Amino acid sequence: MVVETFNLTKHYGDFVALDSLSLQVGKGQILGFIGPNGSGKTTTIRILVGLLKPTSGYARIAGADCLQDAGKIRRMVGYMPDDFAAYNNMRVNEYLDFFGAAYGIGRKPRLQRIDEVLEITSATHMKDLFVDALSRGMQQKVAIARTLMHDPQVMILDEPANGLDPQARIEMRGMLMRLAELGKTLIVTSHILPELARVCDLVAMITKGRLRAFGTLDDIMRNVKQRRTFELLVLEHDQVEMAANRVRDWLATHPVDEAVEASDVTGSTAEMIVRFTTRLSDPQLAPLLTHLVGQGQSVAQFREVMTDLEDAFLCVAGADDAADDVASASRTAAVAGESRGDNS
Template identity: 60%
Template sequence: MSDTVVETTNLTKSYGDFTALSDLSIHVNRGQILGFIGPNGAGKTTTIKILVGLSKPTSGCATIAGVDCSQNASRIKRLVGYMPDKFGSYDNMRVHEYLDFFGAIFGIPASQRKARIQEVMETTSTTYMQDRYVESLSHGMQQRVGIARTLLHDPEVLILDEPANGLDPKARIEMRQLLLQLAARGKTLIVTSHILPELARICNVVAIVTAGKLRAFGTVDEVMSSLCPQRSYEIQLASASHIAQAEKVLGQLLLDSEPLTSSPAELTL
């Protein structure tokens, strides 16, 4: 039996004479993380809209857990948890109130919501902030609450639009750990980004799109080998004070390496 959870076949979307997406064919298995990478206008948002049932393709097909995304939008909304790139909230709502509000929207009975909210807060390490006002949280905290919201109805697939955008190095590491944890629990993730290194550490498969067309699809190593014949390494550090130590260790491991270049939060070979 196939373990494919998300699949698109020759997916195409046109608006008049403009083709936003052309013949996109990808597949993601259960428990995998797909890095969906491309610049603005590449077709990422168009693909996401089709996958979550908000838009119908001009041709081709997209399915989640065997359900056609364009034919059964109500079922798709139960199968998918979607977090857009901009966190939306209402003023004067505490975190637990915010999650309760969305739990009600998802149709979770009042008798079950409290326990479910506690469960998703524990999963996302947001329990300690449950009584804080959502608008008072840092960007990184809000992103974690956003993921808690997407988990409320226990979807099979999570689609996260730029979840690490704007996060500091420490928060990025915490976000990566959370996404890996969710994948280990059997969730299938589609995570968008503008750049490959952002997702290379956690993705099983990568799809790169530009101008509505799929340019590369495969494992991270396969895509990196095809796009970057000269291998490069990138190390992110939580503090600039660790750069000298990292240079020393890398120098010992890679005797024939090129000169190292660094910034306060990143070290690149």
């Protein structure tokens, strides 16, 4: 399955702008589509499913144009928005029957499909319950069942875990994996990054309307999170400050590590731990432990703290903000220069 966009923009006050890109998501794979509030995730998704028209550019899913082939997109794609549209005095089976009819599914196969999607989502026991009386977690199960009614190849789920309690999030995670096992291609947005990292085969990061990173979780960690975090555990509380100073001095004088700052090394007396970040590889960092031991420093543990999806996301967002600050400063300097030129 291939999702392509080219110079895609949507203007209304702010805008979404995506450079030419191609996201390869295979059958049975889950893509995590993440970004901060206002980054353009929902707008991009709504364009992909044909609910919004872009100001410029185009978008395709599996070769079908999201504007010109709207009928094909509707048959191929199932979209679950981040809000649940409930109808008063309608039972779950009636709710699903309504949407099945909207997709043009005949009466007999529609009733059979209702039973199938309720079984897939572990919601069979809700069949005769009123939709508007369901809990948030139960409504999300029904929403996914609704999205499955026309048996789409691609499912785009916008914040499916939003507002769920821990138990419901675990159930949602299992459901996403079950859908992938059924061969569905899933594109999922979420702000709960640890949960998303457990199920995603691929990750796409977007900030301010632009794709910043795409690949497997390992690729993202390797390419985005360039600085590694280490912890040094000492034996006594009063050794923390001395150990932190020794690590700080060693990193500052090491010719390979660039721009080491004091803030890169911190000590926690309560935990008896020194933490530091570095770009050094394992062979380059190994002499540090030898140096500490040679200085008489007692070391109980020396380990790397593995980064996660949240760390990578913060790196991308931070780099984006820094780039904007530089651009803003450049524009300010340019305006000031022009002003001085006009006054001379």
